[in-house]
Amino acid sequence: xxxxxxxxxxxxxxxxxxxxxxxxxxxxxxxxxxxxxxxxxxxxxxxxxxxxxxxxxxxxxxxxxxxxxxxxxxxxxxxxxxxxxxxxxxxxxxxxxxxxxxxxxxxxxxxxxxxxxxxxxxxxxxxxxxxxxxxxxxxxxxxxxxxxxxxxxxxxxxxxxxxxxxxxxxxxxxxxxxxxxxxxxxxxxxxxxxxxxxxxxxxxxxxxxxxxxxxxxxxxxxxxxxxxxxxxxxxxxxxxxxxxxxxxxxxxxxxxxxxxxxxxxxxxxxxxxxxxxxxxxxxxxxxxxxxxxxxxxxxxxxxxxxxxxxxxxxxxxxxxxxxxxxxxxxxxxxxxxxxxxxxxxxxxxxxxxxxxxxxxxxxxxxxxxxxxxxxxxxxxxxxxxxxxxxxxxxxxxxxxxxxxxxxxxxxxxxxxxxxxxxxxxxxxxxxxxxxxxxxxxxxxxxxxxxxxxxxxxxxxxxxxxxxxxxxxxxxxxxx
Numbered sequence: 001x002x003x004x005x006x007x008x009x010x011x012x013x014x015x016x017x018x019x020x021x022x023x024x025x026x027x028x029x030x031x032x033x034x035x036x037x038x039x040x041x042x043x044x045x046x047x048x049x050x051x052x053x054x055x056x057x058x059x060x061x062x063x064x065x066x067x068x069x070x071x072x073x074x075x076x077x078x079x080x081x082x083x084x085x086x087x088x089x090x091x092x093x094x095x096x097x098x099x100x101x102x103x104x105x106x107x108x109x110x111x112x113x114x115x116x117x118x119x120x121x122x123x124x125x126x127x128x129x130x131x132x133x134x135x136x137x138x139x140x141x142x143x144x145x146x147x148x149x150x151x152x153x154x155x156x157x158x159x160x161x162x163x164x165x166x167x168x169x170x171x172x173x174x175x176x177x178x179x180x181x182x183x184x185x186x187x188x189x190x191x192x193x194x195x196x197x198x199x200x201x202x203x204x205x206x207x208x209x210x211x212x213x214x215x216x217x218x219x220x221x222x223x224x225x226x227x228x229x230x231x232x233x234x235x236x237x238x239x240x241x242x243x244x245x246x247x248x249x250x251x252x253x254x255x256x257x258x259x260x261x262x263x264x265x266x267x268x269x270x271x272x273x274x275x276x277x278x279x280x281x282x283x284x285x286x287x288x289x290x291x292x293x294x295x296x297x298x299x300x301x302x303x304x305x306x307x308x309x310x311x312x313x314x315x316x317x318x319x320x321x322x323x324x325x326x327x328x329x330x331x332x333x334x335x336x337x338x339x340x341x342x343x344x345x346x347x348x349x350x351x352x353x354x355x356x357x358x359x360x361x362x363x364x365x366x367x368x369x370x371x372x373x374x375x376x377x378x379x380x381x382x383x384x385x386x387x388x389x390x391x392x393x394x395x396x397x398x399x400x401x402x403x404x405x406x407x408x409x410x411x412x413x414x415x416x417x418x419x420x421x422x423x424x425x426x427x428x429x430x431x432x433x434x435x436x437x438x439x440x441x442x443x444x445x446x447x448x449x450x451x452x453x454x455x456x457x458x459x460x461x462x463x464x465x466x467x468x469x470x471x472x473x474x475x476x477x478x479x
Contacts, residue, residue, distance in 0.1 A: 040135035121396030122371035140368035371421035
């Protein structure tokens with residue numbers, strides 16, 4: 001860590017992964033052609049630069065000890081001690097066992113200065129059939145929380161001698177993991193091969209699982225009031241089988257409802273922003289492209305400010321948050337300003353609250369998931385300097401972190417739609433009441449959840465927006 005002197009101690013017996021698990025990781029690299037650095041990679045001591053490698057630690061020499069293995073006897077250290085926990089368990093073996101069972105863990109950190117662990121929240125595993133990808137997601141996220149926790153205590157490290165409790169039996173885990181790895185390999189190898197072939201040869205798009213957009217007139221009863229989502233109530237936006245539509249946002253202007261969507265042509269594999277209109281009788285126009293960039297665009301968050309229309313599409317593929325202005329509404333948009341640079345921010349959602357602008361987004365670092373965290377940024381002026389919330393990411397929760405549409409006032413409180421990605425990406429929607437929002441703290445309460453009928457063709461919902469009596473949603477399945 002930058003600014004800190006770090007010693008590394010390799011303590012105890014060497015740990016070797018079971019052969020079946022090593023085979024599984026090798027097959028995944030072959031089938032999915034993964035390369036480069038991964039958080040799940042095994043490292044050699046030669047890869048550590050400017051770090052002392054110790055056979056035995058000097059117990060009195062440290063301000064902070066981080067135990068990653070769960071085997072170190074820490075009671076002799078008087079320094080503050082951190083130990084990562086996965087569902088309350090210690091060490092990589094426990095985590096690997098969870099992933100082999102198809103389970104995404106909750107992350108926390110045992111801190112010797114606290115009576116209870118620091119709880120971070122529920123992590124997302126984007127591809128549960130890929131063990132290496134799951135390890136990448138979880139290790140990346142835990143690394144960011146470790147770094148954040150170290151920074152929080154840098155100025156005032158508490159000294160304590162309380163004993164930390166180690167995890168369960170390592171010998172038992174070494175017997176169980178090979179069996180789990182074998183079952184995982186046999187159960188998923190066919191799926192892995194099929195998925196790889198489907199990615200290489202795309203056929204019969206009309207029968208594939210894909211996204212779609214629907215709308216309905218609410219007649220004064222928007223979803224946030226009815227708490228009941230039935231897709232039979234919505235009119236579906238048809239596509240030609242060569243693309244899908246998703247991420248709908250709606251705004252009423254000059255007697256028409258203007259709907260902006262992500263359009264994803266299968267031939268280019270790159271999202272663009274398209275627009276169509278709906279009149280008061282429910283007649284819809286054909287979507288037409290209004291914004292394209294060399295990189296992927298989606299989630300066209302649109303709003304009015306100072307008499308003009310503005311859009312913040314998702315531009316995380318360009319590692320930035322970009323603001324666009326309507327030079328001619330609704331079909332001509334020009335780049336106005338980069339609001340935030342060097343950030344992977346997905347599904348950016350803006351709200352003005354008590355003379356301050358707040359920017360909500362799903363934030364990710366390195367190989368962590370883009371599904372499970374909420375990051376906040378704020379500014380006094382839309383075009384001014386934006387500041388990252390000091391507690392970023394303010395929320396880790398695969399069930400209710402990633403934004404899913406514009407925020408709104410309801411029953412005197414600010415509410416926000418959020419994605420439920422705890423099982424699959426966009427598997428459901430959560431409606432969350434914001435209980436506290438300032439530069440030091442964020443709190444929310446999940447008030448309602450929506451999930452598709454498990455017996456139907458639909459697999460999930462993704463985005464929810466409403467404006468002046470028209471509600472738009474998206475959904476995916478075999479449409």
